[in-house]
Each structure stands twice: as structure tokens, then as C-alpha cells.
Amino acid sequence: MSEQTLFRLRVRYVKQGRLRYLGHLEVLHTIERIIRRAQLPYAVTQGFSPHMRAGFSSALPVGTASDCEWYDVFLTELVPPSDAFERLKAASPVDLAPVKVGYVDVRAAALTAFITCAEYAVNLWTGDASATECMVREALEAIRVQGTIAYLRGKKEKSLDLTRTLAGYALAQAGEGHFLLTLDTRMDNDGALRPEVLVGALNNYLDGTPDAPIHSTGIQHLTQIPRYEVTRTAQYALSSEGTHLDPLHVC
Numbered sequence: 015m016s017e018q019t020l021f022r023l024r025v026r027y028v029k030q031g032r033l034r035y036l037g038h039l040e041v042l043h044t045i046e047r048i049i050r051r052a053q054l055p056y057a058v059t060q061g062f063s064p065h066m067r068a069g070f071s072s073a074l075p076v077g078t079a080s081d082c083e084w085y086d087v088f089l090t091e092l093v094p095p096s097d098a099f100e101r102l103k104a105a106s107p108v109d110l111a112p113v114k115v116g117y118v119d120v121r122a123a124a125l126t127a128f129i130t131c132a133e134y135a136v137n138l139w140t141g142d143a144s145a146t147e148c149m150v151r152e153a154l155e156a157i158r159v160q161g162t163i164a165y166l167r168g169k170k171e172k173s174l175d176l177t178r179t180l181a182g183y184a185l186a187q188a189g190e191g192h193f194l195l196t197l198d199t200r201m202d203n204d205g206a207l208r209p210e211v212l213v214g215a216l217n218n219y220l221d222g223t224p225d226a227p228i229h230s231t232g233i234q235h236l237t238q239i240p241r242y243e244v245t246r247t248a249q250y251a252l253s254s255e256g257t258h259l260d261p262l263h264v265c
Contacts, residue, residue, distance in 0.1 A: 018057070018090065019090075020057050020067075020088045020089065020090065020120050021088070021089045021090075021091070021092050021093075021117055021120070022086055022087075022088055022089075022117060022118050022119065022120045022122070023054070023086065023087050023088075023089055023093070023095075023098055023115060023116075023117055024084065024085075024086050024115065024116055024117070024118045024125075024261060024262055025084065025085050025086075025087070025102065025112050025114075025115045026082060026083070026084055026112065026113045026114050026115070026261075026262065027045075027083050027084075027085070027106070027110055027111060027112045027113060028079075028080060028081055028082075028083065028109065028110065028111055028113060029041065029074060029078075029079060029080045029083050029109065029110060030079045030080070030081075030109050030245075031079075031108070031109035032109065033107065033109035033110055034074075034076075034077055034078060034079040034080075034109075035076055035077055036076075037076055038070075038073035038074070041070075041083075041110070042068075042070060044107075044110060045068070045070070045085055045110070046066050046068065048102060048105045048106050048110070049066065049068070049087055049102070049105075051105035052098075052101035052102045052104070052105040053101065054087065054089060054093060054098060054101060054102075055089050055090045055091040055093070056068070056087055056088065056089060056090070057088040057089065057090050066087070067087070067088040068085060068086060068087045068088070069085065069086045069124050069125055069126075070083075070084070070085045070086075070125060070126075071083055071084040071085070071125045071126065071129055071249060071261075072125075072126055072129065072132075072201060072206060074246060075208055075209070075210055075230075075244075076231075077210075077244070078134075078209065078210070078244045078245070078246060079243070079244065079245040079246070080245060080246040080247075081113075081245060081246070081247050081248075082113075082246060082247060082248055082249050083246070083249075084125050084129070084249065084261050085125070086118070086124075086125060088120070092117075095115050095116055095117065098115050099112055099114070099115045102115065114262065116262045118261075118262065125261060128251050128259075128261060129201070129249045129250065129251060129261060130200060130201055130202065130250075130251050130252060131181075131198070131199065131200055131201070131248075131249070131250050131251065131252060131258075132199050132201060132206065132207075132246055132248065132249050133196065133197065133198055133199070133246070133247045133248040133249075134196065134197040134199065134209050134244055134245065134246055134247060135194065135195075135196055135244075135245045135247050136194070136195040136196070136197065136209055136213065136242060136243070136244050136245075137188070137192070137193075137194055137195075137242060137243045138150075138192070138193045138194075138195060138213070138216075138239050138241075138242045139191055139192050139239065139240065139241040139242065140191045140192075140193070140220065140238055140239055140240075141191070141237065141238055141239070141240050142191060142220075142238065143190050143191040144191075145191055145193075145220070146187070147185060147186070147187040147193065149220070150185060150193055150195075150216070150220070151185050153216055153219035153220055154183065154185065154195075154216060156219055156224070157176070157212070157215050157216065157219060158176055158180065160176075161175070161176055161177050162174060162175055162176060162177075163176065163211055163212065163214075163215045163228065164228070165211050165214065165227075165228040165229065165230050166227060166228065166229050166230065167229075167230045172230070174205075174207065174208060174211050174212070175204075175205075176207070176212075178200065178202075178204070179199055179200055179201065179205070179206055179207035180197065180198075180199060180200075180207055180212075181198040181199060181200055182197075182198040183195060183196060183197050183198065184196045196247075197209060197212070208230055209244045210230060210231075210244065211228060211230050213236070213239060213242050213244075214228035214229070214230070214236065215228060216239065217236040217237065217238045217239045220238040220239070221237050221238045249261065
């Protein structure tokens, strides 16, 4: 029997609004239902329990929004990209809507292997209207010099290595007690930066309790930063020359 010809459709989509509170498995199941409703000719795996051949970019923490999530679905027929996009758009809720689609080589690396960089925009509202950019920057620098952040995920003690995962950041004051923090991060098989852990550490430094425990739950109730919003704004790889490689344009 000849091997079936497959086509690998790559889709960029958003995760926003109320749906940013979906867990990763819930997102995966929802996307699979969207593909079925779109009536795309998806391929299935071989074996005892066949399932849709699809792959996803790395999981977002619960409560984090994104402009740039990705998934691959393998198709048994070549559907024109514009047609596939319109079908997926019609089948998707607005808060998980596709942004663009295209085909990539079926032999290309999986999204989780290809994507090594992510950028985040973090809006912070402090409980202190007199807080200044200088105060927040000093706290961030102290955290960065520290190098690691210890935190709890459930009952498990974990550590976030900033020397490996935080490539850079920028801070700007957007209003009274309102700051915009942009993060340039790196990810690999050993993990990635979790913005909510960094926000928890920042809260503790502003509170004067840098050694207070941090609980990574995706949704935190903090004393000095009573409100914050995190959005993943970009995911890409770096070439050997340091240029950004878009997941849709990989060979």
C-alpha cells in the first residue's frame, strides 16, 4: 500500500476574552471540535486508538491571553489556504479565532521544538498611586540579579531560572500606578518563563517581603499589584544570525 500524501496546515489564532481562562487541554479539545465543524479533511493516527493528527505550541498559563498561538493539523487533501481560513473562522468562537493560515513542510520540526522565543506584554496596576517607574525598575533589577525565583506549583517546589529564560525587558509608566512591562523570553526542553511568577516576585519586592512564598496558579491575588493582565504577543525562533523566524515561514 502506498503511503498517504498529507498536507500540514499551520494556523495562528488568538486566545482572549473569557476563553483565556481555559486550560491547555480544554483549548486542545476545543480546537479539535473547530476543525471538525470546519469540515477540513483531517488525517488520523494509526493504531488501536486513532485520533486527529494535530500539534500545538507551548501551553499558556491559565488567565494569560495571546495574539499568537499556533497549531498544526495534517490534512488528507490540499484545501486552498483562503478556503481553510474562512471555514475555520466560521467554526471558531471570536476569542479563539484564526488570524492566518498556511502550509509548511510535513517534515518540519514540531511547533514546540521550533519555537524558542516568546514575547509578553504585562499591564500592571499597583495598589499605590505614588509608585514610580524607578521603584518598579529597581525591584525588577533586584529580581534579575538574584537569578532564580523559587515558587510553589500546587504543593511542588519549583525554581524559575531567569538567567536562561529572561533575555530582556522594558518598562514604561502608562498612567498613575499603571505600568507596561514587556518581556523578551526564551524557552527550551527545560521550561520557559512564567510571567505570573515574575509578577509575584515583583509584588513581594514592592511589598518589602522578597522572601514571601509565590504560588503559581495562573490567577493570583496580590497585595501590591491587585490587578495585572498578561498577553503573549509573539512566538518565533532565532536564526544563526539572530533574525526572527516566523513559524509560518519555516521550510
